[in-house]
Amino acid sequence: MLSPTTLAAAFERVTDYWSPKVIGRVNNQLLKAAKLKGELVWHAHDGEDELFYIVKGSLRIxxxxxxxxxxxxxxxxxxSGVRHNPVAREECWVLLIEPASTKHTGDEMTPRTRSLEEQLS
Amino acid sequence: MLSPTTLAAAFERVTDYWSPKVIGRVNNQLLKAAKLKGELVWHAHDGEDELFYIVKGSLRIxxxxxxxxxxxxxxxxxxSGVRHNPVAREECWVLLIEPASTKHTGDEMTPRTRSLEEQLS
Known part of the structure; x- marks a missing residue:
């Protein structure tokens, strides 16, 4: 039996800023919940689009x-390939849709960079 | 310059029940807005998962x-391949995520079946 996920409840798994958690998948795409505050880093994902949906708050990219x-x-x-830097003046909740192959901060490695394994935990 | 889409505004394009409109895309997946009331038809999509997100109201699948x-x-x-039938007792707004190749009602052809061209219009 399939069971639905409640989006707001899924965000309870997210305890740290800039540390997305995988909360669902459809075909070859992962749905991720993330809480953002401050800015990440300029980066691009070559070969992969990344969708941002704002669940709560606001975000400048x-x-x-x-x-x-x-x-x-x-x-x-x-x-794909477009350099961007997300900046959240206040806490912002985002739903991300991107392939499993997407690296968190593209080719930029930062202390905030999270592996897919960390995003699945 | 990229420009965001407001989800609620995108639903204004949807004027008929069971007639989804493409409102975005990410990688090989389409985002579709649909308004549902009543029931569709039992069908399956072989080879394609289909995600339902409930924007307003409630839906029984x-x-x-x-x-x-x-x-x-x-x-x-x-x-993919799982037979299902969406049933909305009251009007329900759903966001769908599925590949461009997905046929609206799988291999079932009904008067309600919409082509991709109709969904893009």
Missing amino acids: EFEDGPVDLAQGDFLTVP | EFEDGPVDLAQGDFLTVP
Whole structure:
């Protein structure tokens, strides 16, 4: 028997900022819950789009041609290869959709970078 | 410059029940907005998972081993090949995630069946 996941409840598994947890999957894509505050790092994912959906709060994503501001209920797909840097002035909850192959911070390694194993734990 | 989509606004494009509209994409998956009321038809999608996220209202999905009830904020992935039938007692808004190759009602053709072209319009 299949059992549904409640999105808000899934966020209870997320205890640290910038440390996404895998909460579902569809075909070859993972759904991840993340809580963000502050900024991550400029990076790109070559070969993989990354969708941000704002569950709570708001998020600015900086791009090389300027920032895009997302409010609660907005979503945006960052296309493969496009350099970006998420910045959350206040705590923001995001749902991410991306392939299992996606590296958290692209080719940038930072103390905040999380492996897929950490995201599955 | 990328521009975000507001989920609630995207549902304004949906004017008919059981007639999903493509509102976004990430990698090889389409995001679709649909308004449901009543029941669709028993069907399966061979080779493609289908994710249902309940934006507003509630939805029962009937499976061969029993029904699963989804409330607002719940999501469920119907695995590839699993026969199912969505039933909405009252109007329900769902976000669907599935590949472009997914046929609306699997191999069942009904008056409600919508082509991908109709979903993109």
